[in-house]
Amino acid sequence: MFITNTSFVVNERRSPLSLDKKLLDWYDHNARVLPWRAAVGERADPYRVWLSEIMLQQTGVKTVIPYFEAFTTRFPTVEDMARAERDEVLRLWAGLGYYSRARNLHACAVEVVERHGGRFPDTVEGLLGMPGIGAYTAGAIASIAFGRRVVAVDGNVERVLSRVYQVEEALPKARPIITRLAQDLVPERAGDFAQSLMDLGATICTPKNPACGLCPWVAECGARKAGTMLDYPKKLAKKAKQMRYGAAFVARRADGAVLIGTRPEKGLLGGMVEVPNSAWTVEPVDALEPPLQAEWRHCGSVDHVFTHFPLRLAVYAAEVGMKVKAPEPYRWSSPNGPEGEALPTLFRKVLGVCKVPSP
DNA sequence: CACTCGTGGAG
DNA sequence: TCTCCAAGAGT
The missing domain is CATH 1.10.340.30 (Hypothetical protein; domain 2)
Incomplete structure (x- = not known):
């Protein structure tokens, strides 16, 4: 039996x-x-x-x-x-x-x-x-x-x-x-x-x-x-997952366009669209390296859970002028924002925490 | 084999 | 809040 x-x-x-x-x-x-x-x-x-x-x-x-x-x-x-x-x-x-x-x-x-x-x-x-x-x-x-x-x-x-x-x-x-x-x-x-x-x-x-x-x-x-x-089924014990930390930057123009980029072909969220963000490390980093000069304000954080680690991103936002060029390797999304893009859930959450308050 | 690779829902 | 996990594949 x-x-x-x-x-x-x-x-x-x-x-x-x-x-x-x-x-x-x-x-x-x-x-x-x-x-x-x-x-x-x-x-x-x-x-x-x-x-x-x-x-x-x-x-x-x-x-x-x-x-x-x-x-x-x-x-x-x-x-x-x-x-x-x-x-x-x-x-x-x-x-x-x-x-x-x-x-x-x-x-x-x-x-x-x-x-x-x-x-x-x-x-x-x-x-x-x-x-x-x-x-x-x-x-x-x-x-x-x-x-x-x-x-x-x-x-x-x-x-x-x-x-x-x-x-x-x-x-x-x-x-x-x-x-x-x-x-x-x-x-x-x-x-x-x-x-x-x-x-x-x-x-x-x-x-x-x-x-x-x-x-x-x-x-x-x-x-x-x-x-x-x-x-049943019997399973091997799974190893613990360690939290990682990082920062994300939402640069928004007056017309609603947001600074975005495309992630590398392979790896996590490969080939998908992202907003500029730092490396994700086990130790929280406090030295910010935003993609361009602006008045960045901290507007919240996002918690997200991948299969093999949880992530907490501090979200920073800034309004930038219409004439500001997108720094390499980024680009401006359409004026309506990046909603139509291949945007994974993580970055939809990021955009969600710093929405412009509607008048 | 062991690890990477998303997300949302259920209990 | 936290844990598990759902019709797995690629390396």
């Missing part, structure tokens, strides 16, 4: 229905209706499956939906996205986070059009290694859009299967074990199976307060039997 790194014992089957059959029966009655899913009996559009899977990486369904609608409205097909400037993709993506996904998204669209005739590869091997497509996403697209009998192991699958089989190995070492357990379950309806596992993990077998009473696998779940659902 317990699954460890050295021993495998598959659950004995007391019930007349196999696990996959029970899950698909449940899915047929409880599948969530989502914009990227095909209507019953129809084949899902690979482009929409791909787009949704990239957006859903480490991101909740509720957050993704409005972005998905905006993208599919602006780019109905992969050709439309491939033809667009990358910067437009970044602007549409602004606020969604993990911006390398947006850079890879456009690169992948270009690759599909220029090297694959506008069609996505229909196998895991063909999909793997395209920009932004890893093991999970390749499996998801291959099974959901192309009906390949392969697995897509994500956080939901890790949680569900580690509970059912009481996988004692901690993540990430448990991943290959879980992948094998999942592969052994994949039925003919591989795409529905993948999505049913995700729906189960998202709505029933949740991290906290799992609704075991509604679960189609309640009878064969080892953790449920032992009452230890919350102990």
Whole structure:
């Protein structure tokens, strides 16, 4: 019953229905209706499956939906996205986070059009290694859009299967074990199976307060039997995150234009728009180095949390004359401000704390 | 393997 | 307030 790194014992089957059959029966009655899913009996559009899977990486369904609608409205097909400037993709993506996904998204669209005739590869091997497509996403697209009998192991699958089989190995070492357990379950309806596992993990077998009473696998779940659902999946302890400090400078002209720049291609918020700001250091810095001479006033601070560290930015603002040239490497935004730019949430917060009081 | 890479919502 | 974390990928 317990699954460890050295021993495998598959659950004995007391019930007349196999696990996959029970899950698909449940899915047929409880599948969530989502914009990227095909209507019953129809084949899902690979482009929409791909787009949704990239957006859903480490991101909740509720957050993704409005972005998905905006993208599919602006780019109905992969050709439309491939033809667009990358910067437009970044602007549409602004606020969604993990911006390398947006850079890879456009690169992948270009690759599909220029090297694959506008069609996505229909196998895991063909999909793997395209920009932004890893093991999970390749499996998801291959099974959901192309009906390949392969697995897509994500956080939901890790949680569900580690509970059912009481996988004692901690993540990430448990991943290959879980992948094998999942592969052994994949039925003919591989795409529905993948999505049913995700729906189960998202709505029933949740991290906290799992609704075991509604679960189609309640009878064969080892953790449920032992009452230890919350102990799975086992995870390695994460290291503590250290606060970093910095300063940001909002230079505003009378017409509303704000001094902005573009961040380096790679790294944090790569390729996105920023306002001038200092280095972010563990020790607060008090020597200010504003981008230009002006009467800078401290107008508040912004707290923001990245995945691997929290950040506190002291925000300074100044009004500058219409004839002031933008110092290198910065530029002036449009008179309405940088709202239309590829501005990540951090810098939207910065602009928010020093808005000009309206008359 | 271990680290980087966003954001907002839930408890 | 604080912790966790959501359909991971790249290096």
